[in-house]
Amino acid sequence: MNDHPHHPTLLRAQGEGHARVGYFELFFDLVYVFAITQLSHNLLEHRDWIGAAQTLILFMAVWWAWIYTTWATNWVDPDHGANRLVLGAGMIASLVMSSAIPKAFESAGMAFAVAYVLLQVGRSLYVSWVCGEWQRDDNWGLVRVTIWFTASAPLWLIGGAADDPVQRMAWWTAALTIETVSALVFYAVPILGRSSADDWAIAGGHMAERCALFIIIALGEGVLITGATFGQLVAQPVTIAAFLTAFLGSFAMWWVYFDVGAKRGAEHIEHHEHPGIIGRDAFTYWHIPIVAGIILIAVADELTLAHPLEPVHGDFLLVTAGGMALFLIGVMTFKRISSGKDWFPPSHMAGLWLVAALVLWGWLAHPATLHFYMGSTVIFGFVALWEWVSYHGGWIERMERRGWWLGRMLRRYTEWRIASLEKRRAR
Numbered sequence: 001m002n003d004h005p006h007h008p009t010l011l012r013a014q015g016e017g018h019a020r021v022g023y024f025e026l027f028f029d030l031v032y033v034f035a036i037t038q039l040s041h042n043l044l045e046h047r048d049w050i051g052a053a054q055t056l057i058l059f060m061a062v063w064w065a066w067i068y069t070t071w072a073t074n075w076v077d078p079d080h081g082a083n084r085l086v087l088g089a090g091m092i093a094s095l096v097m098s099s100a101i102p103k104a105f106e107s108a109g110m111a112f113a114v115a116y117v118l119l120q121v122g123r124s125l126y127v128s129w130v131c132g133e134w135q136r137d138d139n140w141g142l143v144r145v146t147i148w149f150t151a152s153a154p155l156w157l158i159g160g161a162a163d164d165p166v167q168r169m170a171w172w173t174a175a176l177t178i179e180t181v182s183a184l185v186f187y188a189v190p191i192l193g194r195s196s197a198d199d200w201a202i203a204g205g206h207m208a209e210r211c212a213l214f215i216i217i218a219l220g221e222g223v224l225i226t227g228a229t230f231g232q233l234v235a236q237p238v239t240i241a242a243f244l245t246a247f248l249g250s251f252a253m254w255w256v257y258f259d260v261g262a263k264r265g266a267e268h269i270e271h272h273e274h275p276g277i278i279g280r281d282a283f284t285y286w287h288i289p290i291v292a293g294i295i296l297i298a299v300a301d302e303l304t305l306a307h308p309l310e311p312v313h314g315d316f317l318l319v320t321a322g323g324m325a326l327f328l329i330g331v332m333t334f335k336r337i338s339s340g341k342d343w344f345p346p347s348h349m350a351g352l353w354l355v356a357a358l359v360l361w362g363w364l365a366h367p368a369t370l371h372f373y374m375g376s377t378v379i380f381g382f383v384a385l386w387e388w389v390s391y392h393g394g395w396i397e398r399m400e401r402r403g404w405w406l407g408r409m410l411r412r413y414t415e416w417r418i419a420s421l422e423k424r425r426a427r
Contacts, residue, residue, distance in 0.1 A: 010130045011075060024078040028078075032217060038099075057173060063288055067211075068123065068145075070207065070214075076130055105165040114157070121149045140192050141187070144188075147189050148187055158171050197277050202275050204269030204270040211287050212258070215294070222249075222298035238309060246377075249373070261335045289330030293322075297323040312369055332348035358379065
């Protein structure tokens with residue numbers, strides 16, 4: 001998007017190797033550490049369908065605010081003084097948004113809406129100016145983005161002014177629908193047309209690293225909740241077991257995402273012919289369920305530590321199973337896109353079946369919360385171990401070396417599957 005830039009000194013140097021994540025970008029993300037904390041606490045206090053829907057709306061707004069700023073810093077140089085001032089203003093808007101989350105559907109609705117609109121429209125306008133789109137008649141990519149955010153802005157403001165929380169939810173859902181669809185239709189605008197894959201020229205490694213760091217932020221929320229809650233409890237065997245279970249679950253989730261997926265995703269987008277498309281699909285959209293799943297698991301962490309011996313209730317069952325399913329579905333789809341293959345990781349598919357079995361057990365037997373949560377940690381550990389062995393020596397290879405019949409059977413099945421996919425591609 002920055003061909004023939006009007007202000008080249010404000011832009012990152014493209015095509016000169018990996019665009020590193022700067023210290024200011026890490027500083028900017030501190031606001032979103034607070035935002036994730038606010039979201040998880042909001043869900044903890046409103047564990048019903050209305051509370052879940054409201055938290056989802058707020059989460060989507062937080063995600064779009066962060067990810068579009070990440071796209072912006074892929075083009076503009078955050079170490080330039082003028083850009084830092086603009087990003088600093090964005091931090092203020094983000095901090096207002098985050099502070100308003102607990103009362104966003106009560107008294108702070110307008111504050112949340114105004115801060116969000118100012119951030120999205122103002123940042124998009126600035127980056128389009130830096131890239132020189134106002135001075136030429138082609139490649140109006142960021143101008144189109146600004147127009148889409150301007151179109152959704154009245155819905156945010158009308159919703160913020162609404163007294164009825166249900167009406168506010170409806171207006172904000174409509175605004176989010178516009179913003180969610182926008183990239184899927186390449187920001188099509190009458191007269192200006194639509195963007196193309198070639199317009200989204202990004203440093204793929206930078207995008208991958210930024211999203212990986214956001215996953216760290218989300219996982220860090222779980223660690224913070226675990227530590228803070230455990231620090232207020234009496235150290236007994238059951239609370240220690242809950243503490244270790246919560247931490248090991250976060251550790252296994254980190255392993256599932258980072259051991260193979262993060263590195264391969266970075267390499268895939270960095271060497272892809274159209275990195276902007278991968279940035280949209282794998283990182284902008286399919287990281288949404290990953291982060292949402294981590295937030296739900298963080299809520300489950302606190303509930304487990306607070307009430308480890310209580311029988312599993314419906315809300316805890318939905319929060320835990322929903323978080324596990326969202327995380328695994330998001331990660332396995334991200335890995336499918338970034339691997340260039342036509343199938344999902346078998347380890348993750350098996351993990352989803354185990355989640356279903358865990359839900360059935362929890363629904364029928366009502367075990368203690370801690371015992372149920374131990375099951376979720378075991379499932380994440382199982383997925384991490386399966387994938388680690390697959391990419392560090394391989395299950396089939398290990399079985400074949402020992403002369404096991406199962407290894408021979410799996411080898412024949414794998415070869416048949418690959419041949420079938422190749423025939424399908426050749427048609």
